[in-house]
Amino acid sequence: MIELLSPQGMGEVDRASAAAGVSGATLMDNAGRAVAASAQRRWPDARRVLVLAGPGNNGGDGFVAARILAERGIEIVVAALGDRSALRGDAAAAASAWTGETRDLAQADYAWPDLIVDALFGAGLSRPLDGAAAEAVGRVNASGRPVLAVDVPSGLDGATGEALGGLAVQAAATATFVRLKPGHVLLPGRSICGPVDLADIGTPAAALAAAKPAAWLNRPELWADAVPTPAIDAHKYTRGHVAVWSGPALRTGAARLAAVAAFRAGAGAVTIVGERDALQVHAAHVTAIMLREPGEDGGWADILKERRVAAVAIGPGAGVGDGARLALAQARAAGCATVIDADVFSMFPGDPEGLAKLIATGQGGAALTPHDGEFARLFGSAAPAGSRLERATAAAARLGAVIVLKGPDTVVAAPDGRAAIADNAPPDLATAGAGDVLAGICAGLMAQRAPAFEAAAAAVWLHGEAAKVVGRGLIADDLPAALPAVLQRL
Numbered sequence: 001m002i003e004l005l006s007p008q009g010m011g012e013v014d015r016a017s018a019a020a021g022v023s024g025a026t027l028m029d030n031a032g033r034a035v036a037a038s039a040q041r042r043w044p045d046a047r048r049v050l051v052l053a054g055p056g057n058n059g060g061d062g063f064v065a066a067r068i069l070a071e072r073g074i075e076i077v078v079a080a081l082g083d084r085s086a087l088r089g090d091a092a093a094a095a096s097a098w099t100g101e102t103r104d105l106a107q108a109d110y111a112w113p114d115l116i117v118d119a120l121f122g123a124g125l126s127r128p129l130d131g132a133a134a135e136a137v138g139r140v141n142a143s144g145r146p147v148l149a150v151d152v153p154s155g156l157d158g159a160t161g162e163a164l165g166g167l168a169v170q171a172a173a174t175a176t177f178v179r180l181k182p183g184h185v186l187l188p189g190r191s192i193c194g195p196v197d198l199a200d201i202g203t204p205a206a207a208l209a210a211a212k213p214a215a216w217l218n219r220p221e222l223w224a225d226a227v228p229t230p231a232i233d234a235h236k237y238t239r240g241h242v243a244v245w246s247g248p249a250l251r252t253g254a255a256r257l258a259a260v261a262a263f264r265a266g267a268g269a270v271t272i273v274g275e276r277d278a279l280q281v282h283a284a285h286v287t288a289i290m291l292r293e294p295g296e297d298g299g300w301a302d303i304l305k306e307r308r309v310a311a312v313a314i315g316p317g318a319g320v321g322d323g324a325r326l327a328l329a330q331a332r333a334a335g336c337a338t339v340i341d342a343d344v345f346s347m348f349p350g351d352p353e354g355l356a357k358l359i360a361t362g363q364g365g366a367a368l369t370p371h372d373g374e375f376a377r378l379f380g381s382a383a384p385a386g387s388r389l390e391r392a393t394a395a396a397a398r399l400g401a402v403i404v405l406k407g408p409d410t411v412v413a414a415p416d417g418r419a420a421i422a423d424n425a426p427p428d429l430a431t432a433g434a435g436d437v438l439a440g441i442c443a444g445l446m447a448q449r450a451p452a453f454e455a456a457a458a459a460v461w462l463h464g465e466a467a468k469v470v471g472r473g474l475i476a477d478d479l480p481a482a483l484p485a486v487l488q489r490l
């Protein structure tokens, strides 16, 4: 299931479930059983389990899991935060059904268990942990015992992936329900959660139907329909012609990486456009890729029109001169789909509106691919705040273009509010030139008429998978050649 629900959306679904005839008690019972199942599947040899139970429904799930595990012969101690008489509703009922040992959280013995189940706080946590809860989390993390977190590790903000106040349980695994939340996927949340088990707890379809996803996990099912395979009667220009703007002679590598990647992503033709001395360097490296001077054939604008260029990539190694800026303006004017990266962000420091205006002069789709540093440079002091998901979404709305906020958890966001978060990129991608390859893949897909959001999301996923194919020792040059294996799997 690739839809991500915000914790708030999840709460609405839980309430709608009750209205649709599935009670909170039933959901909680199923949630607690799912936690017990995760615990036994992941730690089949655990004989002693310490369950930390908080004051809300997350604690309720913990009491259910305690009961189920005890019924299966596992020794359980529950350490509860606050007075049991303070529990309300379903959580109070789950606590009364637990008849085993219960002590105050402050009395928990962290040296005793083989496994700790963290049911202190889930999606309802609204402020940083303090007092006894904060102290317990510190002791859990120092204990060296594996932790199975219920819903989210306590302290983690399920909406943002941040530890509230910098303090959260470090889980070995997390059992969550119904849908993943953005905080399970965004960093540091993904690392804080460990592997996540997602359980269906009997939520009625009607309750889910009304919930608007906060985002999607970036998976082929999100974009596969929009990414074309070549038609039987394709020729090179119908498959899509990509033009890549090259910088000066001693900075040609980035443009070439983008160009080769665009070709491997399925563009029918690729042309690198640049000054003669730069093209001479390119000529020593490329074969199927065409080379043109902006002065030839009547200039860049004419190349775009007469050579039926469908998509342009500008930025990798482009330089910040007038040439690149003019090239961008003419690409927009020619109606080309446009991938904007790297040096272009330096041309508009603190001036996203200037770039937005330029983008708006053309009808072609546009995708911007900044990393955090470039994002900060482009937006300056007026940078959107919040999680990476919130920042990318706000930026896309302001730019009127798709934003690819790159990183280990790359977020692709569209101006209409759709967003995809990637979790498949290996850290081997943290290597110079990997971003240039991404820009090229994106341009290659946009040239094939994939809409900007789908093209960008597909590019990010393919990029991550290609990196996995290469594995350790990867350099950016290896990525394009790894694409065919990934594309054939689709």
Ligand SMILES: NC(=O)C1=CN([C@@H]2O[C@H](COP(=O)(O)OP(=O)(O)OC[C@H]3O[C@@H](n4cnc5c(N)ncnc54)[C@H](O)[C@@H]3O)[C@@H](O)[C@H]2O)[C@@H](O)CC1
Pocket (backbone or CB within 6 Å): 011, 014, 015, 023, 024, 025, 027, 028, 029, 031, 054, 055, 056, 057, 058, 059, 060, 061, 120, 121, 122, 123, 124, 125, 126, 127, 128, 129, 130, 133, 150, 151, 152, 177, 201
């Ligand atoms: N029907 C439902 O609503 C279901 C809820 N489920 C569980 O319920 C959880 C959400 O339950 P809740 O909304 O009760 O939230 P939590 O159990 O996360 O706890 C929130 C409670 O703690 C208090 N609180 C918030 N921040 C605090 C802080 N920093 N220090 C001390 N107290 C604080 C809140 O006022 C509230 O009483 C989910 O994570 C999930 O585990 C599951 O049982 C499935 C069904």
Ligand SMILES: Nc1ncnc2c1ncn2[C@@H]1O[C@H](COP(=O)(O)OP(=O)(O)O)[C@@H](O)[C@H]1O
Pocket (backbone or CB within 6 Å): 371, 406, 407, 408, 409, 410, 425, 426, 427, 428, 429, 430, 431, 432, 433, 434, 435, 436, 437, 438, 463
């Ligand atoms: N730790 C990481 N794990 C996974 N992917 C990463 C990591 N760090 C960077 N990446 C990815 O690698 C690429 C780096 O791009 P970029 O920062 O533009 O580098 P360059 O400008 O050198 O090409 C991006 O696609 C980014 O998402």
Ligand SMILES: [K+]
Pocket (backbone or CB within 6 Å): 058, 118, 119, 120, 121, 122, 149, 150, 151, 152, 153, 154
């Ligand atoms: K928890």
